[in-house]
Amino acid sequence: MSDFDYDLFVIGGGSGGVRAARVAAGETGAKVALAEESRYGGTCVIRGCVPKKLMVFASEYAGMPAAARANGWDIPDGTFDWSVFRGKLHAELDRLEGIYRKLLAGSGVETFDARATLKDAHTVELSTGETKTAKHILIATGGRPVRPDAENANLGLVSDDIFDLPGLPKSVLIVGGGYIACEFACILNGLGVEVTQFYRGAQILRGFDDEARGLIAEQMKASGIDLHLGTEIVEMCREADLDETRDAPVEARDFAAAAEAPSGPDGQPISVKSTSGQRRSFDAVFFATGRRPNTDGLGLEALGIEVGRDGAIPVDDYSQTAVPSVYAIGDVTNRVNLTPVAIREGMAFVETVFKGNPTPVDHELIPxxxxxxxxxxxxxxxxxxxxxxxxxxxxxxxxxxxxxxxxxxxxxxxxxxxxxxxxxxxxxxxxxxxxxxxxxxxxxxxxxxxxxxxxxxxxxxxxxxxxxxxxxxxxxxxxx
Structure with a gap:
């Protein structure tokens, strides 16, 4: 008879945590529980890869009528209806979340729709007030987008907000030059939004091949994206709060049309001054300037697990933390933040801990x-x-x-x-x-x-x- 309630307790219902829980329960017979405080599927299914890729598909139709006409088809230009797409998008995300829940239930995993924190090396405390014990605890809480530490940054959107917009803005400023910023610049441009992008570096997509990212930047600009390199925000505020005696007047805008768009979190246009000295007004500002592991308030430090400066949980080659009974996988470790990698890490964890086959995670040559x-x-x-x-x-x-x-x-x-x-x-x-x-x-x-x-x-x-x-x-x- 085990001294614990479970053999494994997983904190986090994203792709990595769900895979580890399912395989441990379904293939080894382990008694497994999983707690998720938000929606099952995590960043990838609910707030990242899947909805983003569906938006990519939608945005690519913008050029289809012109391309078809060039090939002899008599096809008129159409219009994009965000409300129709958004409804179908959320229906699909609901369907996928339901599949995740069914897969866990079918594998015999007990689930808790609650926040879980670490009480000690073998105990988790749920936001419902319950405590559960487990021989092993796996942290798979993922990460979240962060806004820059700047005045009025709360006026800007982050990637989690994009899929829930009641309507598309007429114009948007995207801040950042990484893959999330560039992907959404292309998506929103394709959906008919006037897109401006600021990036403080000399070229977008830092860390990728120089020649490749140079071509992508050229193609983005050719498609109509107003890309500004070596540029940052100096000031941002609601247009209504702008002190016009201090700066030049904002450029003329179609306020009647802009009023129909979700301009800023409170419906007001946002005025931005850049390092170039120019001031412009946008219906929305979207920050894609980084992500941070979800480790706040988990109780790690009390157990002797010191997170890094970036908030990540340090682990060894087998995803084990400084506390032998506690493991961590996925974005919360900030190793390689990709969904398939989190899944591989979850599988390797099960091989190591529950199948007696120590399996380090291979992070080399990942496409x-x-x-x-x-x-x-x-x-x-x-x-x-x-x-x-x-x-x-x-x-x-x-x-x-x-x-x-x-x-x-x-x-x-x-x-x-x-x-x-x-x-x-x-x-x-x-x-x-x-x-x-x-x-x-x-x-x-x-x-x-x-x-x-x-x-x-x-x-x-x-x-x-x-x-x-x-x-x-x-x-x-x-x-x-």
Whole structure:
């Protein structure tokens, strides 16, 4: 007879926590409970990947009528109805949350719709007042978007707010240059919102391949996004609170039209002054300037688990914390903040703890996609990273794909391989193109297996496709 109520108590009902709970209960017979204070599915299903990707799909239809006309179809331009889309979006999220609940119930996991905090190394306290004990505790509480520490930052939206807007703003300022900022810039631009983007750095998508992110920036600007690099907000306030004796008057706006949009959290336009000295007014400001692990108030410090400066829980290669009975996976550890990684970490945790098969998490060569327009798929080292580690060859091509060229559109794509000059191994693959996320998943298998450039060369091309360029580039563009 166990001395604990459960073999495992999971705190957090996102993708990682749910997978770990289901597998531990369903495949090992462990007695498992899970507590979630919000909605099951976590950031990815409810406030991130899934609703964002559905918005990407919706936004891509904006250019379809013109493209169709270029191919001989008599199709008029249409209009986008946010209220119709929003209703279907939330119905889909409700459906997915229901699936998560059913999967847990079907695996025999007991669930609590409550906040759980750590009382000691084997005890959690629920917001209902109950306490539960467990041999092992798994923290999978994820992360959240944060607003900058600046005056009136509360006037701005964050990514969690976007899906619940009662209506789309006429104009929006997006602050940030990471993948979330760039994705939503493209989404909202496609849905008909006038988009301005401020980023304090020299180029968007820091950390990705320089050539690829440069092309994406060019394409974003060509699509109508007003991108300002090296630019930050100096001041922001409600337009109604602006002291017009201090600054130049705000630029003329269509106030009647703007009144129909959700301008700021209280319906008022927001006035922003930038480091360039310009002052402009927007119906909404959207901060995409970072995320933070959800560790506040969990009771970690009292147990001897000291979080990092970023709020992340330090863990070892097996996701174990400084307290042997407590583990943590997913965004709350701030290792690689991707849903499939959290799921892999959850599976590795079960292998280690409940199947007696110590399994470290492999965080090397993880493919990823950025759903800008065009999309960006990437795996492995960037040209800049590889150049610093040894001699390389760079195979690269950029061109207008057949579909775009026929429709007389200026879209361009990029295919790029980074190859070790000594071993011939492909160190990195970077694709900027429609469907790049789908392409990089398959290219990622070859890169993960350690394929060489000659392995790519031996592969017969699929013609006519954009991706055939990955196996037809014979001459390096440059060496270093």
């Amino acid at each position: 990823s996609a950025v759903f800008t327009q065009p999309e960006f798929g990437s795996i492995g080292q960037t040209e800049e990273e590889a150049r610093d580690k040894g001699p390389i060859e760079v195979y690269c091509t950029s061109f207008s794909p057949m579909q775009s060229a026929f429709a007389e559109r200026s879209d361009r794509v990029l295919m790029k391989l980074i190859v070790c000059a000594d071993t011939r191994r492909v160190l990195g693959c970077h694709i900027v193109a429609p469907g790049a996320g789908e392409m990089i998943q398959l290219a990622g298998i070859a890169v993960k297996m350690g394929a060489t450039k000659e392995d790519f060369d031996r592969t017969v091309a699929v013609h006519p496709t954009m991706s055939e360029e990955i196996v037809t580039m014979r001459t390096p563009m440059r060496k270093s």
